[in-house]
Amino acid sequence: MTMRGWLRSDGRKGIRNTVVVGYLVECAHHVAREIALPFREEGVHVIGFPGCYPNAYAERMMERLCTHPNVGAVLLVSLGCESFDKRALERAVRATGRPVETIVIQGTGGTRKSIAAGRAFVAAQRAALDAAPTVPMDVSELVIGTVCGGSDGTSGISGNPAAGRAFDMLVEAGAACIFEETGELIGCEHIMAARAATPELGRELEASVAKAARYYATLGYGSFAAGNAEGGLSTIEEKSMGAYAKSGASPISGLIKPGDLPPRGGLYLLDVVPDGEVRWGFPNINDNAEIAELIACGSHAVLFVTGRGSVVGSAISPVVKICANPETYRRMEDDMDVDAGRIIEGRATLDEVGAEIRDLVIGLAAGGRTRSEELAHQEFVLTYKSFEPIGPACLPAA
Amino acid sequence: MAMSRAVLEGRAEDTDGRLLLLDPSDNVLVVRARIPAGETIRVGGGVPVPVPADLPLGHKIARRPIAAGEKIVKYGAPIGTATVAIDLGAHVHVHNVKSDYTPTYHLLGGEAGR
Known part of the structure; x- marks a missing residue:
């Protein structure tokens, strides 16, 4: 058995190369789930935080999860008016070199347009990640x-x-x-x-x-x-x-x-x-x-x-x-x-x-x-x- | 740790092979294969004890008579206190044991859902 992983900018290696779709309030959960649905068995996972009130623990958890070594790209889904600091999370993910995009449902024009935009991002990222090279791992x-x-x-x-x-x-x-x-x-x-x-x-x-x-x-x-x-x-x-x-x-x-x-x-x-x-x-x-x-x-x-x-x-x-x-x-x-x-x-x-x-x-x-x-x-x-x-x-x- | 040796070697010679002693200081034995109601079990070479209701895998029976207020010892550590006197070979569970920390929540009847 030869162990291999995907090398990240912080030196850690992932054993998976997943696209994460993260909703930032329960109101964006359905859109996130629909975005991921066609890719369910292709390494696209939904995570998220349901609360509308701010919470430092939840924001830290989301950052750690979106920059986890098993994660290769991130799509954030925001309703638009929730308290979660989406731009701070987006900046933190971008700083690691991972592709990241934030869809704001209220700005994008609702459910249907957000799902379409999200699926386009996920499909592009999935294709890029599938071609990414691995390195030996111990x-x-x-x-x-x-x-x-x-x-x-x-x-x-x-x-x-x-x-x-x-x-x-x-x-x-x-x-x-x-x-x-x-x-x-x-x-x-x-x-x-x-x-x-x-x-x-x-x-x-x-x-x-x-x-x-x-x-x-x-x-x-x-x-x-x-x-x-x-x-x-x-x-x-x-x-x-x-x-x-x-x-x-x-x-x-x-x-x-x-x-x-x-x-x-x-x-x-x-x-x-x-x-x-x-x-x-x-x-x-x-x-x-x-x-x-x-x-x-x-x-x-x-x-x-x-x-x-x-x-x-x-x-x-x-x-x-x-x-x-x-x-x-x-x-x-x-x-x-x-x-x-x-x-x-x-x-x-x-x-x-x-x-x-x-x-x-x-x-x-x-x-x-x-x-x-x-x-x-x-x-x-x-x-x-x-x-x-x-x-x-x-x-x-x- | 001691209990792993017990799992590998740990049936006391004069005790039913379906019962497992995890640590020499324990006053309970663990059921390692379901024992149907109506059978008898041997514990520590004593007289055979009848089993009044099914003893499921993973449950406990008394290795010796246990007095009310005495600690129940499993893995060589106290895991609670007997609320009533428990006979040798009897089922040891939520109907006759209480936690020394927080009460145990369960959906079992008075006879501990055997």
């Missing part, structure tokens, strides 16, 4: 995220520890790996902090989980869905212990927040819970909000461990679905990339499945596609949040 240039969703009592004994083994192998090879959802690390904060590269970072890791615990306590529900209980998980602590296994056994190099890029290889925790008073509702309203944040941190691909059986993929970066539950795998095989339930049934070891996941990830940079990509899953969610910048102890020393 595992050490990869950023890989991991998330679990639709968890059950099998997630923590097969899929998550197997993803953790893959993470160990990728970190060893120099890649940056990101695990997340501090709300699903409640109960594991002390054992996690003991793996921090420095004592100061350990305290930051503990504080991030304490923040999540306060946030969820205020909201009255933990990061725990009804189906988690049906699948045998009894408490958030039990779910957390299983979820924590995704992080593997490497030392933890840093703590980042959505949109922060890992400065080098190593293992990073992504703190997804907003800072300050509780004011925007649930931190991540579903799994895809977490996936979007992992991608905004530069993830080329995301490992998604499921027990109950999630089917989602994502815009911009491939999602590798690792099925922890052998009964679920047999029911939903078409949606799954990895059958980690073999571990529970004694048909494979954790190391074997971990190596399989690693090879699959490397293969994504060598022409391989995930099941969710083949099924054209391109879910995307972005909601209101607010964050303070990370503290000085959160990143490895220069």
